[in-house]
Amino acid sequence: MTTHKPNSYFKDIEKIKFEGTSSDNPLAFHHYNPDELVLGKSMKDHLRFAACYWHNMCWDGADVFGQGTFGRPWLQPGEPMQRAMEKADAAFDFFHKLSIPYYCFHDVDVAPEGHSIKEYTENFARMTDVLEAKQEETGLKLLWGTANLFSNPRYAAGGATNPNPEVFSYAATQVMQAMNATKRLGGENYVLWGGREGYETILNTDLRQEREQLGRFMQMVVEHKHKIGFTGTLLIEPKPQEPTKHQYDYDSATVYGFLKQFGIEEEFKMNIEANHATLAGHSFHHEIATAISLGIFGSIDANRGDAQNGWDTDQFPTAVDELSLVMYEILKSGGFQTGGLNFDCKLRRQSSSPADLFHGHIGGMDHMALALKKAAAILQDDFLAEKVAQRYAGWSLPLGQSIMSGKESLASLAKLASTNNLNPQHVSGEQELLENKVNRILFG
Numbered sequence: 001m002t003t004h005k006p007n008s009y010f011k012d013i014e015k016i017k018f019e020g021t022s023s024d025n026p027l028a029f030h031h032y033n034p035d036e037l038v039l040g041k042s043m044k045d046h047l048r049f050a051a052c053y054w055h056n057m058c059w060d061g062a063d064v065f066g067q068g069t070f071g072r073p074w075l076q077p078g079e080p081m082q083r084a085m086e087k088a089d090a091a092f093d094f095f096h097k098l099s100i101p102y103y104c105f106h107d108v109d110v111a112p113e114g115h116s117i118k119e120y121t122e123n124f125a126r127m128t129d130v131l132e133a134k135q136e137e138t139g140l141k142l143l144w145g146t147a148n149l150f151s152n153p154r155y156a157a158g159g160a161t162n163p164n165p166e167v168f169s170y171a172a173t174q175v176m177q178a179m180n181a182t183k184r185l186g187g188e189n190y191v192l193w194g195g196r197e198g199y200e201t202i203l204n205t206d207l208r209q210e211r212e213q214l215g216r217f218m219q220m221v222v223e224h225k226h227k228i229g230f231t232g233t234l235l236i237e238p239k240p241q242e243p244t245k246h247q248y249d250y251d252s253a254t255v256y257g258f259l260k261q262f263g264i265e266e267e268f269k270m271n272i273e274a275n276h277a278t279l280a281g282h283s284f285h286h287e288i289a290t291a292i293s294l295g296i297f298g299s300i301d302a303n304r305g306d307a308q309n310g311w312d313t314d315q316f317p318t319a320v321d322e323l324s325l326v327m328y329e330i331l332k333s334g335g336f337q338t339g340g341l342n343f344d345c346k347l348r349r350q351s352s353s354p355a356d357l358f359h360g361h362i363g364g365m366d367h368m369a370l371a372l373k374k375a376a377a378i379l380q381d382d383f384l385a386e387k388v389a390q391r392y393a394g395w396s397l398p399l400g401q402s403i404m405s406g407k408e409s410l411a412s413l414a415k416l417a418s419t420n421n422l423n424p425q426h427v428s429g430e431q432e433l434l435e436n437k438v439n440r441i442l443f444g
Contacts, residue, residue, distance in 0.1 A: 007093035032369035048340025050102035050143040055346035080112035102143035145182035147174040150195030160217035161210040198247035215262035235271040240280040269298030299339025323371035
């Protein structure tokens with residue numbers, strides 16, 4: 001491995017290290033110790049942290065009401081490929097100094113689109129060479145790659161669900177190139193997010209046609225995965241709406257039904273984003289537990305929304321209580337396999353210092369590490385699992401087994417209830433007790 005060369009933008013920041021809770025250094029980890037063992041496994045291996053290319057390197061702090069505030073030099077006007085090279089230098093210096101093991105990207109995060117599909121393909125190929133060299137230089141790994149099928153005006157009506165099959169074909173080209181690059185870079189997953197795969201009004205939408213198109217697109221992704229020998233995991237990232245009024249990948253349960261409809265439920269798992277879960281009216285905990293129960297949990301985009309804002313604010317995660325329950329579900333199910341915790345987070349527009357990128361991620365990593373330790377403490381005396389087992393114990397007895405094995409009918413159960421004069425009584429679920437016990441572990 002060659003020596004990493006720092007980028008001048010982050011020249012005043014040293015590599016972030018673990019200093020413990022006694023340290024008051026804001027540019028140090030206080031809970032995340034990569035080598036600390038939790039349940040016999042290092043924090044680094046449990047959490048598999050990743051940082052994203054898009055919010056960190058491609059956004060300049062602009063919003064619909066104002067110009068950019070960050071002044072990232074690689075986002076200023078200039079020769080596109082030269083700027084892409086400068087962005088890669090800054091990105092990998094940031095990732096390296098953050099001491100994070102993985103990163104994630106969209107195709108057009110790293111390479112200019114150009115003015116034709118030929119230019120796009122050539123630019124992306126050149127930048128894939130650059131990424132490969134940067135990974136070798138820093139030791140960084142690719143958690144997942146993906147294609148941006150939502151930013152360009154051609155995708156205003158979606159990519160795979162577009163009424164124009166030529167747009168569908170352009171989208172297929174981008175996904176093929178992004179999958180090929182992900183495989184070459186050793187990516188452990190490939191993600192599909194349907195940013196505009198939905199509708200704004202049913203007045204001009206053929207719902208059946210669009211679902212059939214999207215289903216066929218996903219089948220083609222599976223076919224290409226096997227064709228190129230990609231051994232990573234295909235992930236779908238659910239989101240209910242925004243930017244469209246309604247998206248076909250609304251939540252984990254909806255996506256599972258979609259996958260079953262098109263016979264590809266064994267080929268995909270979920271990349272669950274916390275802020276998308278809350279936009280769907282669920283908790284982050286619910287979406288994780290649902291995906292695990294359906295056997296489709298894969299990876300996480302760790303962030304949070306704002307309770308007063310009804311859109312995807314992509315803030316860094318801070319709620320250790322909820323994160324602890326999320327980590328409890330993940331640990332209980334055996335932990336991440338190919339997935340990990342990607343910080344799909346962006347700074348607040350007023351946080352314009354280069355150091356703020358580190359502050360946000362350090363906080364997110366510390367909060368997730370603390371949640372990991374709290375979740376492990378719950379597991380050590382798993383009163384939650386004990387309570388669940390008690391509540392459903394009857395389903396392991398002869399009557400429950402007979403029902404679930406298909407031996408009973410409505411008529412046979414009615415006869416049984418009448419003959420035995422059944423009079424079942426409610427048993428307390430003890431929710432408050434369980435909440436108190438969880439909080440004693442969380443807060444002492």
